[in-house]
Amino acid sequence: MSMKNYVTINPCKMCQPMGAIMAINGIKDSMSLLHGSQGCATYMRLHLAHHFEEPFDVASSAMNEKAAIYGGREQLLTAIENVIKGYSPSLLAIITTCLTETIGDNVEAIVKEYKQKNHVDTEIITISTPSYGGGHIYGYEKAVYELIKHFTSGVIKNREDEFINIFIGEGFSPADVRNLKKILQSLKIEAVIIPDISESFDKPFGICKCNNGTNISDIKRTPHAKRSIVFGKGGLKAAEYLYDKFGVTFISLPYPIGIKNTDMLYNILMDMTGSVLYIKERSRLVDAMVDCHKYLSGKKTVIYGEPDLVSGILSFCLELGMKPVLVAMGDATSEFFEEVRDVLKGYDNQCLMLFGNDFDEMERKIEKLKPDIMIGNSNGRRISEKLNIPLVRVGFPIHDRVGGSRI
Template identity: 40%
Template structure:
C-alpha cells in the first residue's frame, strides 16, 4: 500500500546513531545542538536498552534561539562541557531544531577552536527529520575519521573494523575472534565495555572505555578497513588515503562467520584457531539438533539493515523460510543483500527497507507467520497476532540483558539457534498432537 505518512516508525532519528558512535570513543562527550528534550530522549532510549548511565549534553535551544539563532547557546554549551567534564573529544551533533533554523555548526565550532580549545571538537550534521539512527552512526564515524585520522606514515599489518550499531556482546565477540586469529585490529568505535560496564562504585560522566583518540589518529596506517553490515565510514579512508575498504556482512551464523574469518586468513596469511574450529562444529551440531523444530517454519524479521541481512542468512541455514524481511532504514545494502539471498536459496519474500511497524502489522495479520524476530517495537504486533517474538536489535526495552544479546560469531550463532528453537518449542511443541484420554494404564501414554 502506497502511503505518504509513516505509522509507528521502526527507526530512531539520526542524532541517536551519532551519539552511539561517540559512546564508542574513550573520553568522549556527545553534545546535542538542539532543545533539552532531544538529549533527554537520547538518554532515555539508550539507558532503557543498555541499563547504563549515559551523559549527553545539550545547547538547550528555546523559543528565542529559534528566531535569533543558537550560536551563543552552542558556544556556551561547549565551554561548559570543557570546563566541567574535561573530555578528550566533544561530538557536536545537530538536531531537528538547529538544522531547521539553519545554524552552521561547522562555522560555530571553528569560532570556538580559534579562541583556543583543549578538546577535540567534532561537528556532525544529523538532521533528525530524515534518515535514521543507522545513517547518524555513519555520519558520525565519517566525521570522526575526517577530523582525527592523520596522514599515513608507516603501514601496519592491521585492519580497521567499523562494526556499526551492534550490541556490546556482539562487539566483544567480534574482538574475541580477531584476537584468537592473532590479528592486529583497530575498532573505530567500541562499545563492548562503555555500554556494558562492570560496577565498581566509581562515578563517571564521560566514557572511560572505547577506542582512544590516539589510536584513531593512526587509522590511515592500517592495510585495510572491514566495514560490516553496510557501514559507510571506511570510504573516507579509502578515498583520502587509498586504504582498501572491504564490505562484509555481520559475522553471524555459519556462512557469514566463515566469510569473515576467511577474509582475515587472506589478509594476514593466518590459520583458524582450534577454539574457533571447535565452536564452528558446535554450531553445526546445534543446527542439526534444532532442525526438526525449525525446518519449514515461516519467520518475519524487522530490525536494522545489517542485523536483518545477517539474521535472514541464519534462519535460512536453519531450514526456515523468511516470509518477510523489513527494516526501518532506507538501505541499498539491505535491498542488494536480501535479493542475493533470494537468488542463492531460491525463495521469495516480502522485503522492504524504509518500512514501519504498520507495514509489518499489515503483513503478519494476513500471512501465516510462526515466529517474529525484531526489537521491542514489534511487541504489540506480535501479541495481537499471537506470534512469539524473539527480541534482537535496538531498542529492546521490555526485557533485561539487552546489552548481552549475542548472535555474532560461531558462539553467538549457537545462542541464537538455542534461543530461537526454544521459543518455537515453547509455542508449538504440542501442535498437531492430541493426548489420548484413555483410562487404561497400558494405553494412557499414547499420543494420536
C-alpha cells in the first residue's frame, strides 16, 4: 500500500476474473461468461487482446443499476440462454465479479434453476472470483481447481494409465506450452496439459476461430494418470485434489527458467524415460551465459510481477551474476515470500522484498535503490520512463511491444 494514503495506487496485479478467463480459454470449445457489469468484460477483453494480439470472446450478463440493487438473476439467466444459443460451447464457465459477490447473488442456485428448466448439452461451472479476494493468479488457480473438481465428479479410479497430468502456470506463454509439448512428444510421453493455451492464445493465421485446447474428455481422465507435474502454484490446488481423492501423486516444480530450474524438469523426464536430454543445448546456454557475464555481472536489478514468474527470473538473474536489489510481488502471500527467500539463500548482497505492494510504493523504493535495469510487465513502463531505467518486458500484461505473449 502507498504511504500517501490508504488506497492502492496503480496496483501491481490484475483482477481475479482475468486469471479465470485465461484458464478457461485453454479448454476446447469453452466460453467465459462474466456475471457483472459490461465494463468488466470489456476490460478483460482489452487486456487479453493487447497482450496476445488475438481477438477474445468474453460474454457478460451486463448488469445495470437496477440489477445491482435487486439482484442479477434475470440478467444471468438471459445471458446463459444467449451464449448457449449463439456459441453452443461444450463448456460455459460463469465467473463472478466484485459487484455480484458484494450484493450476494447465489450464482449456483441460478445455474441450477436454469438447468432444471432447460435440457442442454453444455457443461456449466461456476467460479467465484471477487477481485478484492486476490489477483489474477488466484482466479487462475480457482478455475483450474473447479475444472478438475467438476469433471472428475463421480469418477471411480479402477486403473492407472500410461500418461501424466501437467498443470501449467498462468505465467506460461503459448510458445512455452508448444515447446513443452515438443519435448514430451520427442520422449514419447503422453500428457494431459491443463490448460492448453498453445493455440487458443496464439491462433494460426487464416483461422478465425481456433477451438483447440484441452479436451473435456482428457480432463475426465486425469484421475487415472500415473502422476501430475505442477509448474508454480496455479495448478497446485487441483493436483492436491487429485491426490487426496484418487491417489495421483504430484511433483511441484518452479517455472523452468534458467539452468537450475530447467535441470529439475529434465531430471524428472530423464528418470521417467531413461533418456539423456539436451546436453548440447544446455552447454550452449552455459556458453551464452559466460559470454554475457562481463555485461551483466553486478548489475543492480529490480524484478516484479506475478510470484511464480518473479521467482524463476530471480533464480536466472542470480545465475547470470546480476545483483537483485528489489523483488516486488503485488499479489503474494507469505508462502511466496518464503519461496523467494529460499531462492536468495546464499546470496551475499541485501535484496529488498515487497509483497502486496502497488507501483507507487515500488517507485519510491526504486528511486532510492537506483537500479541499472528493471524486469517485469508493461505496467512498470511509467517508472522506467520517469526514472530513465531500462525495462526488459516479460510477463503479463505487455501492451506496448509486439510479440510479448510469445516470450
